[in-house]
Amino acid sequence: MTQNVAILGASGYTGAELVRLIATHPSMRIVALSGDRKAGMRMGEVFPHLRHLDLPVLQKIEDIDFSAVDLAFCALPHGTSQPVIRDLPSDLKIVDLSADFRLRDPAEYEKWYGKPHVALELQKQAVYGLTEFYRDEIRSARLCAGTGCNAATGQYALRPLIEAGVIDLDDIIIDVKAGVSGAGRSLKENLLHAELSGGTMPYSAGGKHRHLGEFDQEFSKLAGRDVRVMFTPHLMPFNRGILATVYVKGDAAAVHEALAARYADEVFLEVLPFGQVASTRSIAGSNYVHVGVVADRIAGRATVTVALDNLCKGSSGQAMQNANLMLGLEETAGLMLAPVFP
Amino acid sequence: MTQNVAILGASGYTGAELVRLIATHPSMRIVALSGDRKAGMRMGEVFPHLRHLDLPVLQKIEDIDFSAVDLAFCALPHGTSQPVIRDLPSDLKIVDLSADFRLRDPAEYEKWYGKPHVALELQKQAVYGLTEFYRDEIRSARLCAGTGCNAATGQYALRPLIEAGVIDLDDIIIDVKAGVSGAGRSLKENLLHAELSGGTMPYSAGGKHRHLGEFDQEFSKLAGRDVRVMFTPHLMPFNRGILATVYVKGDAAAVHEALAARYADEVFLEVLPFGQVASTRSIAGSNYVHVGVVADRIAGRATVTVALDNLCKGSSGQAMQNANLMLGLEETAGLMLAPVFP
């Protein structure tokens, strides 16, 4: 049976990516699109690559009739989602792509996002959306909080290792190379082609990036003790893809084994043969994740590399996978697209 | 009913693109893959982005059992296709992606490709694969000759204008901006990232590009007289997409009308509102074609812009569309993927 969905915040990149995925989804139909500043425009005007699709005109959220909507994707900016979702019909299923419901502890939310949470009662209901690790909870959730794209990438490398107890928890370094679409469609000098192309630099270095809140929460919960990682993202001169190079202390073979075992039955997780490395080019445009493990020449050290598409598996693809679960559909529906190369 | 296909020459970019399209095709199954120098390798080793797919190991062509194959895609280099196809079972349907069967006149073939054709009897059977203009012939063809990617782009701009008689046939200029994947996976200095990125230059300027053979053949046939265009392709620092900027003499409104009328019922052809221009970013990764018409300030002159993805609609997507027709499948099967942006 076809499920009716709405996309709130459809004029950003994650909104467009949801539309792209739904275009070949066998049982999902878009019945409403919102885009506040662009209300009244057709999606093909905002995103010419979607002009061939027959889509509803962009509306203001308050003008949407949610009575026939089965699930709403909420792709609004951080901070905006809280009041919007609070005011939606209480029986509407929601997959939120913002950071607003990721952190369980309101103090942590305030610390990383700089202001108090305004929908705490909702935050309690929210389930963290890293599908492979919260599948059962997501299936029965009303509100699913999508993860940060860097946070997802790092967790795919590290969760199985923490669970298996094969690495030193006090010496974890996550060096991330992040495609620029993760920064959204925002008008900033450092995101201009003239400034960004042809080079790279770190940002939010030194433990300032907000996705650390997710790492802290999830890794500490898994380990049963406080875990703090070093994490430096770098802005990359490409549009799609995140590569995490994760440096750990532990036996490399055990590290590989833990990852291979944990992901053996996961459709979207590909653990490469021992000694191989992940490449963002091999997953771009898809919901797949590549995971590689290399032993270092220094005994007891390993390098784990993880690549995923920040807009797909790191955001809208993950959202779709979770929506499928929440709607009782095949989990992989609409998500089996192969990566685009070259 | 599922159709069994083979891909000959699967280790090149067009081969990989065929696999990508078949990955979500509802009724096509790959039963054989060839790659001479890479025989014995798995596709995931040759193209890591395809490693999640369950595919046959690469074989030598002579080792393939064609008895259970319904159709073979032939993605071999120019010149190689002729003897290979000549030796295939005579009841096997074939979609050839090379240049070997595009030109009807053996003298023209020899002129543009530098050696005599060695399978002239097959060339007679071959149907030119520009789907929207040869659909009926393709449906009943045994051998379909895929077009050149630049040749397709230029023809989408010009065929309806020649048919409608709205432009001067003696003053046509096609300035093409071509993504580098069109050059294939060949090891040449000018295709290295260090040489190609960050700039542009023309190639085969002055009427030397082989796709002119197709322009000459098709435009002259349509016009009922010799038509010769100026055509300069430029090597672009991006991977997918061709933009043709076509300069014509004719009434711009009539030009737009001719294109809009001709493509009104075509699923993959999008004629933009009058005055808008096409962008390669809006079609990359898909089988769609965008066509725009702008009136010049000089009366009686117009600029037509056409964008398509050289690997998809310009090559493997076209091949798939034609294969669907030849196999009696839905023409658009496996091809409704939305473009990937950003």
Add this chain to the structure above:
Amino acid sequence: MTQNVAILGASGYTGAELVRLIATHPSMRIVALSGDRKAGMRMGEVFPHLRHLDLPVLQKIEDIDFSAVDLAFCALPHGTSQPVIRDLPSDLKIVDLSADFRLRDPAEYEKWYGKPHVALELQKQAVYGLTEFYRDEIRSARLCAGTGCNAATGQYALRPLIEAGVIDLDDIIIDVKAGVSGAGRSLKENLLHAELSGGTMPYSAGGKHRHLGEFDQEFSKLAGRDVRVMFTPHLMPFNRGILATVYVKGDAAAVHEALAARYADEVFLEVLPFGQVASTRSIAGSNYVHVGVVADRIAGRATVTVALDNLCKGSSGQAMQNANLMLGLEETAGLMLAPVFP
């Protein structure tokens, strides 16, 4: 003797390029820099690549003491230059990089720039800054008006051909591929890396680009009759460089000869051997211009390609060359930097 210069509008790309050139200029010293919104900042904060240089702090223009300044480069936005220059000391030499003083006819200025000129008396004094064609006038000018970057590129291809009378004046097409730095440091969606990289599209198509005002003025003046060209610029996914592909009717050998003869003694103009094409990669970062001529297979048609660096020879390098002339310095001083490749 060292000449003291000021740069007004130093926080844009052309301002930064002037500073780069002066860094190795043997006899020019920067004594003042203006940047209205960034007044009070050091240049190294605005442009970290210049942080090693010992430069004046950015000021507001009204705070600059011009008494010790020999020449001011004015790199302000179009429209802003007129009132600013009008109020500068009347004995100060000025090289303006904006469009404000390029067009001799006030009606033409208003037509292309949308508002009346407010410093008409100055416009009369201004000399058009295409060095190789206005060298003597520039040497004795007080105010030199830098050309548009596309306008310079097109003129390098066409002026000698019009002068020599070797082409048809009614059938000239200039197809330009322009690096994005030409659009400046402005915050627009289409200039974001995520939107611009990986593809191309035309802009200002159909005779709407402002540099047509310069083509009209200069070509008509040269020809002694009205000349109107077709001109379509394309936004390119690279930062530096313009390639003009110019389609003309005329004998290709005569075309090549006219260009070779005209530029034989010009240091920065390199006419390539007949049959070769220009590449932006071969001139990026330098003040050199490459000019190529290819004969078409259609008799009487030729393709001229011209490549230059829009920020250097197309703007700040040209400004420096003109400033050298106006200050009685060696014309090539500070400009002999070789292109940067790869």
Add this chain to the structure above:
Amino acid sequence: MTQNVAILGASGYTGAELVRLIATHPSMRIVALSGDRKAGMRMGEVFPHLRHLDLPVLQKIEDIDFSAVDLAFCALPHGTSQPVIRDLPSDLKIVDLSADFRLRDPAEYEKWYGKPHVALELQKQAVYGLTEFYRDEIRSARLCAGTGCNAATGQYALRPLIEAGVIDLDDIIIDVKAGVSGAGRSLKENLLHAELSGGTMPYSAGGKHRHLGEFDQEFSKLAGRDVRVMFTPHLMPFNRGILATVYVKGDAAAVHEALAARYADEVFLEVLPFGQVASTRSIAGSNYVHVGVVADRIAGRATVTVALDNLCKGSSGQAMQNANLMLGLEETAGLMLAPVFP
């Protein structure tokens, strides 16, 4: 007085970069160029961006008359330099850009480069070319061995920290992002634009990269004990620039202080204000190095970022700086070019 130099191996990127630097060098003249497979060609044919320069035709090395040559730059592939240099006149000064004379211990050379050294007596004379740390030895050297580009980058971050004793020597991680020109002009699939652009991946992960031989040698010598670092380079979709993100255990303020103190008098080393990060875009095209230090949220941890241009300061610029010293010229001659941005 003008010094006569030869460049052996001038047809590669480092050879071209040397020519670029010499083009504006006040007292160096190129009297011979070698390029074995391209002997007989002009440099402008091999590298069109150098066509405006008046340069000797490429020769075979054995055809060069070294009697009037003061210094030879040897930009040959690894392994080739040894026999070539062995056969050069024994009074000729040589700056070698290959890896052949970097490692003092022949066993280490054989371990990393896979074959025995064939010019051991020369290796004894060779001085390691990291100018800021071997200046005096270089000044009086006959043979200077240029460093690896990654090796230089990592050492600029770490040498002062090891010297000052402010970091834990057993927990050093160097994550490098390396522009593709470092791989040279070699024809490999992974260096093609179509494969490399638009993404990233690590290479030589796990302690396999040859520049580790230099790290081991230099860091151990400095520390007076064995030091082994983890080092993972990543192939970047840009042409020029290396960014090293170095993770260390130590007090961040002390780390910054050690770097600032050590480089206070170095012309090309810019230590950024505490808390800032380096960007490759800020040094590309120049001989400058940017060094940044950020304190981590975890006490006692710091991230050091270093950016330099692999072809300039990481290779040919370093070679020039060393040649200047060896020839008694101003150390910075020809090297004060400002970075090229955007």
